[in-house]
Amino acid sequence: MAKGFFTDTTLCIGCKACEVACKQWNQLPGDDYEFTGMSYDNTAALSATTWRHVAFIEQFERGARVDGHAVGAQAGAAAIGEQVRGGDGQRLDLLSLRANGAGNANGADAMTLTRSRTVDAQSGGLLGDHRWLMMSDVCKHCERAGCLEACPTGAIIRNEFGDVYVQPDICNGCGYCVIACPFGVIDVDRQDGRAWKCTLCYDRQRDGLTPACAQACPTQSIQFGEVEELRDRARTRVGQLHERGVTDAYLYGVDEQTSVGDLNAFFLLVDQPAVYNLPERPSVPQAQVIPSYIATALTAAALGLVTVAAFALRLRSRA
Amino acid sequence: MDTTEQYDQPSYELSLPNLRPASQAYGQMEPQPTYYDRPMIKPSLWKWYIPGYFWLGGVAGGAAAIGAAAHFLGGRGGRETARHARYLALAAGMACPALLIADLHRPERFYRMFRVFKVSSPLSVGTWILGGFGVVSGALAVRQAAEDDVVIRRESAPGRLARRLIPEGPLTAAHGLLGLGLGGYTGALLAATAIPLWAAGGVLLGPLFEATALASGAGALGLLALAFGKRDKESERARQTVEVVEAASAISQVALVLARDAVVTSRINRPLRSGRWGALYRVGAVGGGALSPLALRLVARFVGPRAARTLSGVAAGLSLLGALAERVALLEAGKVSAHDPQAYQELTAGAPGAARPTPRQQALNAPKSPAHQPRIAASDTHPAPAQ
Numbered sequence: 001m002a003k004g005f006f007t008d009t010t011l012c013i014g015c016k017a018c019e020v021a022c023k024q025w026n027q028l029p030g031d032d033y034e035f036t037g038m039s040y041d042n043t044a045a046l047s048a049t050t051w052r053h054v055a056f057i058e059q060f061e062r063g064a065r066v067d068g069h070a071v072g073a074q075a076g077a078a079a080i081g082e083q084v085r086g087g088d089g090q091r092l093d094l095l096s097l098r099a100n101g102a103g104n105a106n107g108a109d110a111m112t113l114t115r116s117r118t119v120d121a122q123s124g125g126l127l128g129d130h131r132w133l134m135m136s137d138v139c140k141h142c143e144r145a146g147c148l149e150a151c152p153t154g155a156i157i158r159n160e161f162g163d164v165y166v167q168p169d170i171c172n173g174c175g176y177c178v179i180a181c182p183f184g185v186i187d188v189d190r191q192d193g194r195a196w197k198c199t200l201c202y203d204r205q206r207d208g209l210t211p212a213c214a215q216a217c218p219t220q221s222i223q224f225g226e227v228e229e230l231r232d233r234a235r236t237r238v239g240q241l242h243e244r245g246v247t248d249a250y251l252y253g254v255d256e257q258t259s260v261g262d263l264n265a266f267f268l269l270v271d272q273p274a275v276y277n278l279p280e281r282p283s284v285p286q287a288q289v290i291p292s293y294i295a296t297a298l299t300a301a302a303l304g305l306v307t308v309a310a311f312a313l314r315l316r317s318r319a
Numbered sequence: 320m321d322t323t324e325q326y327d328q329p330s331y332e333l334s335l336p337n338l339r340p341a342s343q344a345y346g347q348m349e350p351q352p353t354y355y356d357r358p359m360i361k362p363s364l365w366k367w368y369i370p371g372y373f374w375l376g377g378v379a380g381g382a383a384a385i386g387a388a389a390h391f392l393g394g395r396g397g398r399e400t401a402r403h404a405r406y407l408a409l410a411a412g413m414a415c416p417a418l419l420i421a422d423l424h425r426p427e428r429f430y431r432m433f434r435v436f437k438v439s440s441p442l443s444v445g446t447w448i449l450g451g452f453g454v455v456s457g458a459l460a461v462r463q464a465a466e467d468d469v470v471i472r473r474e475s476a477p478g479r480l481a482r483r484l485i486p487e488g489p490l491t492a493a494h495g496l497l498g499l500g501l502g503g504y505t506g507a508l509l510a511a512t513a514i515p516l517w518a519a520g521g522v523l524l525g526p527l528f529e530a531t532a533l534a535s536g537a538g539a540l541g542l543l544a545l546a547f548g549k550r551d552k553e554s555e556r557a558r559q560t561v562e563v564v565e566a567a568s569a570i571s572q573v574a575l576v577l578a579r580d581a582v583v584t585s586r587i588n589r590p591l592r593s594g595r596w597g598a599l600y601r602v603g604a605v606g607g608g609a610l611s612p613l614a615l616r617l618v619a620r621f622v623g624p625r626a627a628r629t630l631s632g633v634a635a636g637l638s639l640l641g642a643l644a645e646r647v648a649l650l651e652a653g654k655v656s657a658h659d660p661q662a663y664q665e666l667t668a669g670a671p672g673a674a675r676p677t678p679r680q681q682a683l684n685a686p687k688s689p690a691h692q693p694r695i696a697a698s699d700t701h702p703a704p705a706q
Contacts, residue, residue, distance in 0.1 A: 173424025
């Protein structure tokens with residue numbers, strides 16, 4: 001009966017309402033104003049004080065250049081309605097083409113199809129093949145959570161909603177969970193000294209409310225509910241997208257044979273996980289614990305025997 | 320290659336997941352897409368206290384283990400070695416918790432570590448090992464002090480009580496075992512993380528740390544014997560036995576370093592192959608801390624006794640310092656490694672570059688195309704431009 005998130009990235013418009021709602025509800029301090037210079041994402045990563053992070057991926061055809069100009073510059077020119085000569089000699093009105101494309105898809109799926117071809121493929125791709133991808137990242141609340149298994153104080157628990165929760169009154173800030181998270185989610189707040197991450201709005205859930213981010217999401221990109229039900233919904237959504245031609249769509253964190261297990265907060269993606277800064281095949285670090293104990297014990301036994309033998313033989317040689 | 324097949328295999332890996340020979344083509348991945356080269360995971364927040372603790376804990380643990388063997392099997396000279404080991408364990412055993420507590424971001428809550436015992440967390444297991452080691456070290460040191468007439472008068476009431484009530488044999492055995500645990504668990508602690516440099520070939524880190532702990536513990540005992548030990552035949556014999564242990568540990572250390580290099584892919588191992596930490600690891604830890612003591616001991620066989628003692632002292636000091644270099648290099652290189660999304664992708668590679676189909680997708684017989692290619696044809700989304 002676990003509760004979780006289904007984050008459908010094809011519906012995300014990158015508005016960051018989730019980030020703001022999360023900060024506001026959970027009273028998280030603001031982060032420094034940092035200009036990353038890497039797309040519209042100036043949040044950059046999840047942290048102890050940022051529990052939702054909207055990744056913003058700009059995909060322009062790599063290395064594509066026209067007349068010495070970067071593709072981005074051409075796209076900028078296109079955006080103000082400039083007429084650009086196509087590779088096959090035709091003059092194409094880019095804006096009208098783009099409008100055609102958007103009009104062709106229905107409703108929210110237009111977001112999926114932000115990858116817009118501005119010229120015909122045979123022409124060599126004047127502006128290339130480009131699109132924006134957005135994903136609201138969050139703690140995955142893994143079935144087998146690295147942070148939870150690593151925590152030496154028992155501060156990190158699985159609560160009654162099946163979510164991974166850090167008890168702030170227990171945590172002593174050892175920082176071991178930080179490096180035990182296979183997704184780089186949990187972090188220690190340097191001012192406060194404790195580890196923090198998404199609580200899946202434990203307090204709101206206890207009062208029967210939807211978590212702040214899902215509540216604030218204007219496009220239902222973030223959906224909250226029973227994980228089983230969300231998974232069904234997500235599978236249906238993938239099927240629909242495939243029927244509409246978005247054959248790249250797949251679920252990340254569902255029905256996958258990884259050692260972290262299914263994720264309580266899972267995603268619908270349309271590109272490789274790495275593009276969204278997610279590992280291809282996350283594994284729970286504690287899978288190494290028992291082999292490491294065994295290997296260490298064997299080494300200790302071997303070297304211990306060498307030590308014992310060294311003293312025993314020396315003693316005998318003296319006698 | 321059928322990419323779906325890999326996912327059908329159950330991979331709840333308790334086998335050795337990251338022991339993959341670097342020579343396999345699969346280990347050397349093409350550069351993968353990244354999110355603006357941002358790290359995928361967070362680096363460790365540990366300050367210098369932690370490598371300092373790993374080192375001191377290793378020295379104390381290794382010395383305790385050797386001391387225990389010496390106590391039971393080393394005769395009169397061995398008991399002198401055991402005596403040194405007990406005082407050393409007490410001193411280091413007191414410094415270790417201080418270092419660990421200082422590293423906590425909420426040091427006043429250190430005692431929360433004793434709320435639980437979790438086998439899944441090497442940090443929790445280590446807390447209890449260190450706790451037990453500290454208690455045993457304290458008890459043995461008190462008894463030793465009473466016996467040596469140091470601080471506690473041998474024939475005073477506390478001195479008699481200590482000598483009568485503290486069971487030397489069982490505690491020494493426990494001390495040795497806990498010392499071995501203390502020396503090695505730190506490797507498991509690093510292996511059970513998401514940091515590529517530690518997790519890859521991580522199963523070798525525990526053995527490596529154990530070997531280093533014994534080498535550095537032997538080095539410390541060697542220095543103590545040279546400084547404070549008697550110079551009679553018995554004591555010399557014990558000191559030379561400790562040197563044998565040190566040499567065996569150093570050889571294991573070198574072998575484990577080579578084995579680790581063989582199984583960790585070059586991208587993941589990069590921070591230890593080059594750069595500042597690579598130099599500290601190769602030159603400081605392996606060259607200075609393991610190979611050169613071995614060489615010096617070899618040379619010492621062919622020189623006079625005075626020169627041999629000097630060389631022994633230098634070699635023991637190098638073992639001790641080399642262990643510190645190894646700890647620092649591994650921990651700091653781990654931080655570098657955490658910042659490399661390519662390295663983490665090599666660690667967590669599935670079927671490279673393939674989007675994973677769900678059973679639902681398979682049921683739909685979704686047409687698949689290579690992941691790197693744009694998969695939405697222009698004709699899918701845009702009508703052909705009017706002529």
